[in-house]
Amino acid sequence: MRRELLALLLTALLGCGRDHEGEGVSTKLRVQAKSGEVWGRDLANGLGLQPWELCTELGTSDCIEDAHRITLGGVDAAHLGIDEPVDDALVSAPIAVDRVAVSACGERFARDQHGTPVLFGPVLEEDSRKARQEVAENLVRRLLSRQPTHADVDDLLDLHAVLEPVSAKGALVRDWSVGACVVVATSTEALFY
Numbered sequence: 001m002r003r004e005l006l007a008l009l010l011t012a013l014l015g016c017g018r019d020h021e022g023e024g025v026s027t028k029l030r031v032q033a034k035s036g037e038v039w040g041r042d043l044a045n046g047l048g049l050q051p052w053e054l055c056t057e058l059g060t061s062d063c064i065e066d067a068h069r070i071t072l073g074g075v076d077a078a079h080l081g082i083d084e085p086v087d088d089a090l091v092s093a094p095i096a097v098d099r100v101a102v103s104a105c106g107e108r109f110a111r112d113q114h115g116t117p118v119l120f121g122p123v124l125e126e127d128s129r130k131a132r133q134e135v136a137e138n139l140v141r142r143l144l145s146r147q148p149t150h151a152d153v154d155d156l157l158d159l160h161a162v163l164e165p166v167s168a169k170g171a172l173v174r175d176w177s178v179g180a181c182v183v184v185a186t187s188t189e190a191l192f193y
Contacts, residue, residue: 031192031193032192032193033191033192034191034192034193036064036096036100037064038193039097039190039191040054040064040100042143042145042190043100043101043104043143043185043190044104046142046143046145046185047104047105047107047108047118047119047142047143047181048108048118048119049104049107049108051064053104053107054100054103054104054107055099055100055103055104056103064100097186097191098182098186101181101182101185101186102178102182104181104185105177105178105181105182105185106178108120108181109174109177109178109181112124113174119135119138119139119142119181120135120177122134122135123135123173123176123177124173127172127173129157132156132157132160132176132180133153133157135177135180136148136152136153136156136157136180137153139156139180139181139184140152140153140184143181143184143185143190144184144187144189144190155183156180156183156184159176159179159180159183160172160176163175163176163179
């Protein structure tokens with residue numbers, strides 16, 4: 001019951017289940033958190049990385065498979081004796097999600113910067129509104145597996161204006177690219193299904 005109440009609360013607070021006209025929140029509980037393994041696989045596919053390339057802790061432990069496995073809703077019956085996911089989200093779950101997303105988005109940006117671009121090529125060629133729009137649209141397509149709405153793109157473009165006064169000289173392209181990627185990768189839509 002607590003899990004269902006939490007899902008309903010998250011649905012109401014974060015707008016999941018609303019239609020485009022904003023007619024309200026669904027009264028049926030259809031939202032379920034993805035396990036770290038499922039979310040990690042979706043993230044890896046969207047960013048063109050292998051799951052083990054998303055994040056490592058201390059350079060050795062895979063974030064999703066080892067370091068944050070239980071925190072992200074997984075089980076480990078063999079080593080820890082945990083054969084069912086914990087009933088309630090752990091307080092460290094948002095930190096683990098952010099850790100994985102920042103690492104994965106940073107890795108994709110670095111690879112695009114130093115190799116053949118997969119996602120951030122337009123802004124690496126020229127930091128313009130048009131290039132940021134193309135990247136924003138691709139982020140939504142790749143990470144959420146749907147066509148972006150005008151609101152999706154506008155929200156990601158607005159992030160540029162927020163970061164502009166606080167980004168270090170020469171870091172704005174990276175800050176916006178990684179930040180926009182993290183915003184999409186950690187959205188309710190990406191974390192729940």
